[in-house]
Amino acid sequence: MRDASVHNPGPAADGDIHDVIIIGGGVNGCGIAMDAAGRGLKVLLCEQGDLASATSSRSSKLIHGGLRYLEFYQFRLVGKALAEREALLRNAPHIIWPMRFRLPHRPHLRPVWMIRLGLFLYDHLARRETLPSSTGLKFDGSSPLKPEITRGFEYSDAWVDDARLVVLTAQAAAQRGAQIKTRTACVEARRTDGLWQIVLEDRLTGQRSRHRSRALVNAGGPWAGELLASVIDTPVRRPLRLVKGSHIVVPRLHDGEESYILQNEDNRIVFVIPYEQEFSLIGTTDVDYQGDPAAASISPEETNYLLHVINNHFHQPLTHADIVWSYSGVRALFDGEGGAAQAASRDYLLDVHAQHGHPPLLSVLGGKITTYRRLAEEATDQLCELLNSPARAWTRDATLPGGDFRDHQSLLADLQKLYPWLPAATAQRFTRSYGTLTHELLQGARSMDDMGRHFGADLYAREVHYLIQTEWALTADDVLWRRTKLGLQLRAGAAAMLQDFMEIRSKWRKP
Numbered sequence: 001m002r003d004a005s006v007h008n009p010g011p012a013a014d015g016d017i018h019d020v021i022i023i024g025g026g027v028n029g030c031g032i033a034m035d036a037a038g039r040g041l042k043v044l045l046c047e048q049g050d051l052a053s054a055t056s057s058r059s060s061k062l063i064h065g066g067l068r069y070l071e072f073y074q075f076r077l078v079g080k081a082l083a084e085r086e087a088l089l090r091n092a093p094h095i096i097w098p099m100r101f102r103l104p105h106r107p108h109l110r111p112v113w114m115i116r117l118g119l120f121l122y123d124h125l126a127r128r129e130t131l132p133s134s135t136g137l138k139f140d141g142s143s144p145l146k147p148e149i150t151r152g153f154e155y156s157d158a159w160v161d162d163a164r165l166v167v168l169t170a171q172a173a174a175q176r177g178a179q180i181k182t183r184t185a186c187v188e189a190r191r192t193d194g195l196w197q198i199v200l201e202d203r204l205t206g207q208r209s210r211h212r213s214r215a216l217v218n219a220g221g222p223w224a225g226e227l228l229a230s231v232i233d234t235p236v237r238r239p240l241r242l243v244k245g246s247h248i249v250v251p252r253l254h255d256g257e258e259s260y261i262l263q264n265e266d267n268r269i270v271f272v273i274p275y276e277q278e279f280s281l282i283g284t285t286d287v288d289y290q291g292d293p294a295a296a297s298i299s300p301e302e303t304n305y306l307l308h309v310i311n312n313h314f315h316q317p318l319t320h321a322d323i324v325w326s327y328s329g330v331r332a333l334f335d336g337e338g339g340a341a342q343a344a345s346r347d348y349l350l351d352v353h354a355q356h357g358h359p360p361l362l363s364v365l366g367g368k369i370t371t372y373r374r375l376a377e378e379a380t381d382q383l384c385e386l387l388n389s390p391a392r393a394w395t396r397d398a399t400l401p402g403g404d405f406r407d408h409q410s411l412l413a414d415l416q417k418l419y420p421w422l423p424a425a426t427a428q429r430f431t432r433s434y435g436t437l438t439h440e441l442l443q444g445a446r447s448m449d450d451m452g453r454h455f456g457a458d459l460y461a462r463e464v465h466y467l468i469q470t471e472w473a474l475t476a477d478d479v480l481w482r483r484t485k486l487g488l489q490l491r492a493g494a495a496a497m498l499q500d501f502m503e504i505r506s507k508w509r510k511p
C-alpha cells in the first residue's frame with residue numbers, strides 16, 4: 001500500500017513562494033529556467049524523466065534557418081533562426097559547430113536559377129559573422145553520389161549536440177539559483193488565493209510534494225495539450241498537431257565532413273549527416289501521430305522511405321541490415337489541422353492566460369531547437385512584465401558552461417599538454433562534449449589508472465561519476481544516449497554493468 005502522503009502531500013514543502021514553476025525539462029523549459037533565473041526570479045523546473053528525454057534529444061540536430069521553409073514563404077521564421085545561429089555558435093562552440101551542406105541537383109527539382117536565388121536569400125536574410133556563403137558545385141568521379149548527379153550547391157548551417165545543449169542550459173540555470181528536479185512529474189496545478197498550488201510527484205519514490213508559485217510555465221512539448229486538459233485544468237485554445245519524425249543511423253556513407261540535403265520527388269527533404277565519427281545520421285520523416293509521445297518509434301514504412309531516398313542518390317546501396325540504431329521524436333506544431341505535415345509552421349507561439357487577480361500561465365507551443373534562446377527570452381520578458389520585475393534580457397551573449405574558449409584546436413592542444421596520457425580521440429570527444437569543463441572532469445588525474453573502471457569504448461568511471469555529480473545523470477541510458485552517444489559503441493552487456501555501477505554511485509550524488 002502507498003504512503004498516505006502520496007495522496008495527500010500536505011502543506012507546501014518549500015515555505016517560500018517561487019516566482020515561476022516550469023513544467024518540462026526539454027530545450028524550451030531549460031531555456032526559460034536559465035533566462036528567468038538570470039533575471040533574479042526564483043525558479044523551479046520539474047521534468048518527469050531525464051533532461052532532454054523527449055523531443056529535444058530526438059531532432060536532426062541542426063542549428064539552421066531551414067532552407068526549405070523558404071518554399072513556404074516563411075521568411076520571418078528563417079531570418080529569426082539564422083540570426084540565432086550566429087548567437088548559438090558563439091555561445092556554445094564546444095557542442096555547436098559550422099557544417100557545410102551539399103544539395104545535389106536532379107531534374108525534378110526547381111530550376112538552377114531559382115535555387116541560386118533561394119540560397120542568395122538564405123545567405124543574406126541575417127548577418128553572417130563566420131560562416132562562408134553558398135556556392136555552386138560540380139560532382140566528379142570521387143563523389144559518393146550516383147554518376148548521373150553531376151551538379152549541385154553547397155551552403156552553410158550548423159550542427160548541435162541537442163541533448164547536451166539542454167543539459168548545459170539546465171546547468172547554467174542551476175548556477176543562477178534555479179532548482180532543477182528531474183524524474184519529477186507535475187501531477188496537479190490549481191489557482192488558489194492568487195497563487196499556483198502545484199503538486200509534484202517524485203517518479204522514483206512516488207512521494208508527492210506541494211509547491212506554490214506566482215506564475216506557471218507549461219513547456220511540456222508534445223504533452224503541452226494534455227497538460228492543459230488534465231493537469232492544469234485550463235481550456236486548450238490552440239490544439240496541437242503532433243507529427244512524428246524518425247532517423248536511422250548507419251555506418252558512415254561518405255568521407256568528408258559535409259552533410260547532404262536530398263530533396264525527394266514528393267518535395268520532402270532528407271539529411272545525411274556525419275555522426276559520431278563512424279556513422280551517418282539519416283532523417284527525417286513527417287507522420288501525423290496519436291498516442292504517447294514517449295512511445296514513438298520508427299515504422300517499417302518510414303524506414304523504407306529513408307532507404308529509398310538514399311538509394312535514389314548514393315551509389316553505395318543501403319539496406320535494412322546496415323541500420324545500427326533508429327530513433328523517433330514528436331514535434332508539437334501549433335498551426336492547425338489538415339495539409340501536409342511538412343508544410344505546417346515550425347515557428348512557436350507563447351500562449352498566455354493572465355486574468356486580473358489570477359496567477360498567469362504561459363504555454364509554449366511549437367518551436368525549434370534553433371530558436372530556443374529567443375523563445376526563452378520572449379517568454380521571460382512576458383513573465384517579468386506579468387510579475388512586475390524590471391530585469392532585462394541578458395542571454396544573447398551568455399556563454400554556456402564549458403564554452404569559454406577561443407578555438408577548438410587550442411583547447412585540444414592545452415588538454416593534450418596537461419594530460420598527455422589521455423588518448424587523442426578521448427581528448428577530442430571531451431572537448432566536443434564538455435569544452436573547458438573537461439578540466440573539472442579530469443581534475444587531479446595523472447594517468448589512465450585515475451580514470452577508474454572501464455565500461456567499454458572510452459567510457460570510464462571518472463566520467464560517469466562527473467555526469468552523476470554535475471549533470472543529473474541517473475541511469476545508464478542517461479549516460480549512453482543523452483550525455484554521450486557511447487551507446488552506439490558499447491558491447492551488449494556493458495549497459496547492464498554500467499547501470500549496476502550507477503545505482504550504487506547515485507546514492508553518493510550531491511543533494
Ligand SMILES: Cc1cc2nc3c(=O)[nH]c(=O)nc-3n(C[C@H](O)[C@H](O)[C@H](O)COP(=O)(O)OP(=O)(O)OC[C@H]3O[C@@H](n4cnc5c(N)ncnc54)[C@H](O)[C@@H]3O)c2cc1C
Nearest residue numbers: 024026027028048055056059060062186221245367369370
Ligand atoms: C524529428 C525531429 C527533428 C527535428 N529537427 C530539428 C532540427 O534539426 N533543428 C531544430 O532547430 N529543431 C528541430 N526539431 C524541433 C525540436 O526538436 C523541438 O522544437 C524541441 O526539441 C522542442 O523542445 P521542448 O522543450 O518544447 O519539448 P520536449 O523536448 O519534448 O520537452 C518537453 C518535456 O516536458 C516533459 N513533461 C511533459 N509532461 C510533464 C509533466 N507532467 N511533468 C514534468 N515534465 C513533463 C517531457 O518529459 C519532456 O521532456 C526537430 C523535431 C523533431 C521531432
